[in-house]
Amino acid sequence: MPFFSxxxxxxxxxxxxxxxxxxVYYVFxxxxxxxxxxxxxxxxxxxxxxxxxxxxxxxxxxDGLHRGAASIGIVDASALPPRLYMVITTFAVMLGxxxxxxxxxxxxxxxxxxxxxxxxxxxxxxxLPIVVAGIVLIVRNSLALAFSLAGIVAGVxxxxxxxxxxxxxxxxxxxxxxxxxxxxxxxxxxxLSLVFNFTILLVWRTDxxxxxxxxxxxxxxxxxxxxxxxxxxxxxxxxxxxxxxTLTPEKADALADRFNRVxxxxxxxxxKKTGKxxxxxxxxxxxxxxxxxxxxxxxxxxxxxxxxxxxxxVSPEGKPSTLYYLxxxxxxxxxxxxxHAIMNASKDCVLGAEFEVAKDLEKEKSEV
Amino acid sequence: MRAATGxxxxxxxxxxxxxxxxxxxxxxxxxxxxxxxxxxxxxxxSAARAGQRRDDPIALWIMPYHYAEISALxxxxxxxxxxxxxxxxxxxQIDYLRGVVLGHFTVGDPPIQADxxxxxxxxxxxxxxxxKGRIYRTVIGAxxxxxxxDEFDSALGKECEFEGLSWDPASSMLLLGCKHVGKGAxxxxxVIYRVxxxxxxxxxxxxxxxxxxxxxxxxxxxEFSVSELTRxxxxxxxxxxxxxxxxxxxxxxxxxxxxxxxxxGHHRQPEGAAITPDGRLIVADEAAGDRPxxxxxxxxxx
Numbered sequence: 001m002p003f004f005s006x007x008x009x010x011x012x013x014x015x016x017x018x019x020x021x022x023x024v025y026y027v028f029x030x031x032x033x034x035x036x037x038x039x040x041x042x043x044x045x046x047x048x049x050x051x052x053x054x055x056x057x058x059x060x061x062x063d064g065l066h067r068g069a070a071s072i073g074i075v076d077a078s079a080l081p082p083r084l085y086m087v088i089t090t091f092a093v094m095l096g097x098x099x100x101x102x103x104x105x106x107x108x109x110x111x112x113x114x115x116x117x118x119x120x121x122x123x124x125x126x127x128l129p130i131v132v133a134g135i136v137l138i139v140r141n142s143l144a145l146a147f148s149l150a151g152i153v154a155g156v157x158x159x160x161x162x163x164x165x166x167x168x169x170x171x172x173x174x175x176x177x178x179x180x181x182x183x184x185x186x187x188x189x190x191x192l193s194l195v196f197n198f199t200i201l202l203v204w205r206t207d208x209x210x211x212x213x214x215x216x217x218x219x220x221x222x223x224x225x226x227x228x229x230x231x232x233x234x235x236x237x238x239x240x241x242x243x244x245x246t247l248t249p250e251k252a253d254a255l256a257d258r259f260n261r262v263x264x265x266x267x268x269x270x271x272k273k274t275g276k277x278x279x280x281x282x283x284x285x286x287x288x289x290x291x292x293x294x295x296x297x298x299x300x301x302x303x304x305x306x307x308x309x310x311x312x313x314v315s316p317e318g319k320p321s322t323l324y325y326l327x328x329x330x331x332x333x334x335x336x337x338x339x340h341a342i343m344n345a346s347k348d349c350v351l352g353a354e355f356e357v358a359k360d361l362e363k364e365k366s367e368v
Numbered sequence: 369m370r371a372a373t374g375x376x377x378x379x380x381x382x383x384x385x386x387x388x389x390x391x392x393x394x395x396x397x398x399x400x401x402x403x404x405x406x407x408x409x410x411x412x413x414s415a416a417r418a419g420q421r422r423d424d425p426i427a428l429w430i431m432p433y434h435y436a437e438i439s440a441l442x443x444x445x446x447x448x449x450x451x452x453x454x455x456x457x458x459x460x461q462i463d464y465l466r467g468v469v470l471g472h473f474t475v476g477d478p479p480i481q482a483d484x485x486x487x488x489x490x491x492x493x494x495x496x497x498x499x500k501g502r503i504y505r506t507v508i509g510a511x512x513x514x515x516x517x518d519e520f521d522s523a524l525g526k527e528c529e530f531e532g533l534s535w536d537p538a539s540s541m542l543l544l545g546c547k548h549v550g551k552g553a554x555x556x557x558x559v560i561y562r563v564x565x566x567x568x569x570x571x572x573x574x575x576x577x578x579x580x581x582x583x584x585x586x587x588x589x590x591e592f593s594v595s596e597l598t599r600x601x602x603x604x605x606x607x608x609x610x611x612x613x614x615x616x617x618x619x620x621x622x623x624x625x626x627x628x629x630x631x632x633g634h635h636r637q638p639e640g641a642a643i644t645p646d647g648r649l650i651v652a653d654e655a656a657g658d659r660p661x662x663x664x665x666x667x668x669x670x
Contacts (some may be wrong), residue, residue, distance in 0.1 A: 059432065059468065059469040060394070060398070060467065060468050061429040061430060061431055061432075061467040061468065061469065061662070062429070062430040062431075062467075063401060063427075063428070063429065063430075063467055064428030064429065064430050064661065065408075065425065065426075065427065065428045086657040086658075
């Protein structure tokens, strides 16, 4: 592989552009194939796609003498034992499948690096088409074998759900390349692989269809929000880039206001030396009925905390509500005991509860 | 992106520059094929008259994989060539001069599932035979048609595993080639049974040609496993082909060996043969892991 990387670097002039590297790879593959066909004309059989031909109606047969029998593999094939010829053909189909799926896996790794990267899909992309090609080679044109295999495969149940539609498309491509290779139409498989890769790269590079915002808003907001996504200062980036960049200005303002308010309340006024935070934690309570939960939770907070204040209630349609309490905790009881008491007192309406303790305050404590 | 655009343009140009075939151009190309085949045949005939035997085919048609199991050939009196699939009752009409499968029809609805090993055209009827000696009588159908059939059992399944079916017009009998002998059949010999159409059991004694007679005619084989049996319309003799031994034997209707030798050319698994009225030998090879082939030779080569 290092040798291969060096060759690619040499051919691309050290360029890291995926488009350029892909193009060099495909040119390299075409050159190898042309050379192979020149030295072993019988390899043309792998590109004929003959098993796609329809058996109905007039059908022109290949003229073995006009094209030269050796050039179409017939005489060469007869010179080889049939089983050996079958082994060579099968091996070549499998190898061709792998060679065509490698760049697809690279494109997947490049375009899905930041979000939703799943290593098992990369493995699947390389292995699945080989298996599919093998099955097609076995089935050939036999309806009986096809039904038998369908029966066998139906016995194996797959429960793997792909989280992203784009992953599904990669899997479909793997099946497509496997099918094309299996019917010995490697040309179709190669064009499929090439067009797919460049389309994916194009869509990825231009971020096609990313944001529903109009152009003005997009330009206005993409720059400052991009800073949150692509942080270079060591802090972790916001995980969902797309979601963040689709915020409208009003929503972003509202979000910022809420962050500021909570931060000030938790951290206190740092401008004053005597400033102490009124609250040191946020309690999030997930509830099926917000009012009932409020009635159940607040008496417990009254008993177990120094002070508390309901900061916000978020009630998404069709989903549980979340109540956010700003809380000043006591040394006793512990956070776990408070949470335990809340859950016990309101089993009917509270689905879950958790504390987030202000990190700034913890730091101050540790410094003292 | 410029590189991707270049690649896309390249593919588009390649597609645009590829020759398109209209019906007229296609017909002209096929006629040219037929002319080339006739020219090669004439050249081979001239060479033969000059005492130079040629084993090269004058036509070699590579068939798609759909025809992988081609197991028998037969020519009608008016020169139409038909091929038969091994495991289903699909019959294809093949233009052996132009290299075209003109059409196909199916025997039986649902199609008969049997191990077909022989086929012969007799006037407007078509007889098929499976390896157990069961005979199916049908007619030649139009393209895409399904044709009815009736069947009878030669009751010779225990005697032989059959391959190769032909017709003897002199006796109006079907001839069944014996690939592997079973109970009651003569051993160390080439055995051919005569069966009356619609009849049960052998009609008279089988044709038995001992290995010694084959050896005397130049056939040095330990055994002879018949794979096809076809009649030469010029002489009335029969040509018996053995795929395993790559051998051909010409016999008279009474069972006298005329000539014995090797099948001309190179063949993986020759399962079908027919002789045209002008003496060209047509051989069909099953795919055997590759692709099925129809080869046309200027003569039988023996």
